Amino acid sequence: MQKFQSLFWKTIICTALSGSAPVLAQTDYSVAKISPALAKDADAVIRVDELFWDIKSQAEGVQRNRLVVTIFNEKGEDQYGSTQEWYDKFRKLTELSGTLYDANGKVVKRLKNSDIDDRGDGTAGDDISDNRVKTASFGKKSYPYPYTIEFITEVRTRNMMAFPDWTPAPAEGSAVEYSYFRVKTPAGFAFRYQECNGAPAVKKSKDAEGSDIYEWTQKDYARPRSDDAYPLPHYDRIPLVFTAPSDFEVQDYKGNFNTWEDLSRFYYTLNAGRDILPPNMQEEVKTLIKGAKSDREKIDRIYKWMQGRSRYVSIQLGIGGWQTIDAMTVSKTGYGDCKALTNFTLAALKVAGVPACAALIRAGKEAKIKPDFPSSKFNHVIACAIAGKDTVWLECTSPNTKPNFMGSFTGSRPALLVLPTGGKLVMTPDYKAPQNVKESRASVKLTETGDGQIEARSRYTGLQHEPRVQLIQYRTKEEQEKWLVSHINLPSMDLNHFELAEGAEPEPSVTEKLTLNVRNCATKTGTRLFIKPSLLSRPFELPATTDRTTDFYLPVSEYNFTDLDTVSYEVPASYKLETTLPAFQIASAFGSYELKTTYENNKLICARKVVMNGGRYGSKDFAAWVDFLKKIRKADRAQVVFVENKL
């Protein structure tokens, strides 16, 4: 009895400490209750955002969310006017309800079944998926602003590989009054969590039944709208609490995600034994590698062979989308998703005796996982083969990528090797300024009126070759021409001829040849001719503001590059140089810029070199960044003036 009482008291105290408990959360939703400071300029104010994650056992959990939002305008409505929840056979949607309140907090409408749309996840495309999505909204009617919407969703899941994440941060331009996250587990149940980017700290307690309670609470948090040109990546900027399982079960599999090794081992177990090729195909592989001089050559041959006989199809079926279709089936159908095609490639490498394994990765431009928090945040699988001392990475869903090219989709980030004994995180190939090069040479023949005939030849490597190689692989001649015309930095021109070709070297590259006629390539005014040294070069934009209080990020997929442009003008003999020749040399922490011009025998030669290094920079460096951009822009605007020879 005594014990019970003290427990009871503890609960009360904890509740008081952690702010209002769920039951005590505000229920008067009149708009007048919102503090003016939060409501100012807000599109929407979240009154209550509660997320309850009740872990019932290693095999089951219930996730309940209650979101109450006051909407002030159309933007707020677009952001918060509807709610979505997906489900499949592991994840049951047990509640989806909603209420709409007017500005005084009076109930106006309750969500009906007819307000809920239910559709297959793959509806839009030809993807095969057994996920379904329900979307609820009050959108059939327009309600005068402001009004308040409440949505409650509850999901019962038997896929315990992934736990929910929580952020108290509302959408940009909105504010939150009260955001709350609670994890409830059986007594002593182990799981893991991580608080990032200034997320509130956890409060731990026990409830009356002895369950462990973990709570995070955030009050009064406004997030102003920002048109930040250089935001830090989402995962480095927004307060977040990640949670992840230790021991868990899904279907008939038991797993543990305490370490990357554990996660690696689990994925291996899930897919073990699926990498066997049928005998005839084993023979095919053996024939294929006959005479190969090295493991690298075997890898290259097998990769090319796999690419030639497979196509990528998105298939999300079964066990959390984590178990692969076996190699036998892929041998027969010739299609599969990333898991299936990687597994098939590994099966072939196995026949060839080349050591290789799968690697889990988070794919996408600038996407990444957090290396210090093991959890299942991967969305893609690639193959990693070993050739002597070298690692060769293979993107098995692409029919034409070269071996070991990862690019902006999977390059420069950690991947988890999948090994029976548990693998570790390793970095995929990095793409920095020296790897991503554009080298161009243009010769321009100018007429007396300033019209120009241009022959240009450029070679692109690394990330800079990506858009162009895609043009070659995926676009018709007309589309290629259109793309080039809209990407060539000239006021107007006629593209008379172009050629795009992939290089034959192992390092992928594209060579582009252009023949252009440009009217007013140099500007003629009266007796003068104005010539731009930085013709055909990449332009730089200036940000709207120069003040900065937070760190900024130059995305490495855009800002790691080297541009080497040389333009050589043939100036008509009837002109003579009037101004001095521009020359600039600008150095900064972000990279460097150099422009040199020479004039000899009626030839004006302009060489421009830009090296940029993307990444995260401190707020105090921002002024230097803007200054660097300004100087480059100024240098790029420089003109060389010629004047008619007066005889």
Add this chain to the structure above:
Amino acid sequence: MTNSLLPIRLSGLCRRNVLSIHFLLFFFTFNAFAQDDFKPKLGLIDRASLEMTAYPGDSTADAVVLYDYGKVTFSYDNLKGLLMTTNIWVRIKILKESALDRASVGIPYYEGQSYKEQEWVEDLKGYTYNLENNQIVKTELERKAVRREKSTDYHSTTKFNLANVKKGSVIEYSYSLVSPFNVRTEPKTWTFQSSVPIKWSDYNIVVPNFLDYKMTMGGFLALHMNKQEPVNVSVGHASFDGPGISYRFVVKDAPAFVNEPFITTEMDYLSKIAFELASVNVPGQIHKNYSQTWENVDRTLDEAKWFGVELGRSGFLKEVRDEIAKTTTDPLERMTLAYKHVQGHMKWDGTSGLYSGDGIKKAYDNRKGNACDINLMLTVLLRELGLECDPILLSTRAHGYLHQHIPMLEGFNYVIAHAKIGEKTYFLDASEPFAKPGLLPERALNGYGRLIPKKGVGRFVEINPVDSDSKLEMITANILPEDGVIKGSYSISYGGYEALDWRSAYAAQADNVYQDVLKKTVPEWKIQNLAIKNKADDYKGTVNVSCDFEIEDENASPGVFYFNPIMAGRWVKNPLKSKERIYPIDLATGISNSFIGNFTLPEGYALEEMPKAEIIMLPDKGGKFSYQVRQVGNVIQVNSMVQVSRTRFMPEEYADLKEFFERVVQKHAQPLVIKKKSI
């Protein structure tokens, strides 16, 4: 060719009935003598198709459709009534990896609650052909690779992936989609062209005489075959069996369709055949006519619950009417007030629509509706206020060109209101939150509309925008060569469609949002004292922005100073990029951009060189560009005006229009040269 299913069922329009076929040939020229035919066999491939590595007509095409066959037939089922069966058969050559996803196919179909409202897919067959060791290898689609997915409540999709597809493969599949007349009464529009070349597109339809379809053809390609012959059609029911006509249309070697800027919608330019049911007539059973003449269309509308009848409802607007009637008796003021009321009260749901969904009263209560709801409501209110006002039906730009010589209701998809005060007429669309009365949103600018008067027959009216993309920019500045600085004031007025765009983007925003946008367009300016006037007070007036600025000139050197006087609103790029053009150009709205600059020279400096004045006209008063620099005392005056008043240009005029813009870009690039006077 997977067409997405359109769940359009005009609920108010029940449709059964008969007559002869109207056949309208537009752009098609018919090649009567070339009669080589192509009739492949399903499941049997020729070696040449497999050996092909590039399509001769288009070397970079990633795929070519070797055969695209469609056949529509009708039958009768005792339980489900009249059925329309569309048989599809496609054969595609995969030339590049990027076309591999053509082997993943989804066939959407409608699945209503009752068995009479369900479409289904039958006879699905699929094959992949490859050349392996010089042998033709055929892989058949397995049943287990076919999945049926419930997409939404009323829509399902049959999905399948063909096996063993690689670069060089030929894939083939065929199926039938069966649609009860309760779901679909008209064959889907057939396009003879797609994003890849089509070698042989073969469309067939057997129409029993009791069904009368209007067929419309459009596009720029010639028919290779155009056959029609009388046949006996047995649909499986004594009262429906009888004579009919079998049609066959073939287009050969259709090139890939390439989209261009400044068009209305792709469908206006694609070669295609479209259908509208005109009547159903089974002697002794059903006889129903649909809009076959414009008078019929008008009458259908008048009688329709969702249109004519709605125009008779006015009770719910009584309060507003009284309020406005009390305020003023002036018709123009009444129109403005009524327009403002509907505009402010209603939220447009973003959809077009020819008919009111749940009725205009319900829409009024919901404060939300489609464009028809909103503008019918406006029409009713204006009529109640004693104004002459009628609805106009039109086709939005996205919906395509309106064919005046084909009376069919499906040609329309949008409704606006038309008011007449004295001799002046106004086109009104209250669905656009920031448009002044009389300014139609761009979507509604598509040539013509049909006016449906309260009494009597309707008529076509030309809908030309009164306003244009109008901008006036002014700069008054001092040139300070010693400091290398230009300093002064700047103003810009947005009018017409520019004002609409501006208000749609910024009216609800704080001033600094627009300030940041402005800064991005002139990043080198130091901006001070920004003021925005008439953000949203009076939509009839312009939005006026002004500020002070200072700019460093980088080309200043002691004694000489170069600068481009078009410091704002400069045309830096020609909007027309392609060398040639095969489709007409449709700009939607006219252009009116003006720049006026006044630059004061300091003592001791003189204009050394200035660009020549220029005046360029487009043919038929289509447009004018004038540019002039002159010196008056110590002030340099710069004037530039770009005006395009015509909005439609034929392909033959493309070169002129491109040259016109070219000259603007050219003049706008020219700098002035200022020099210190030598003493």
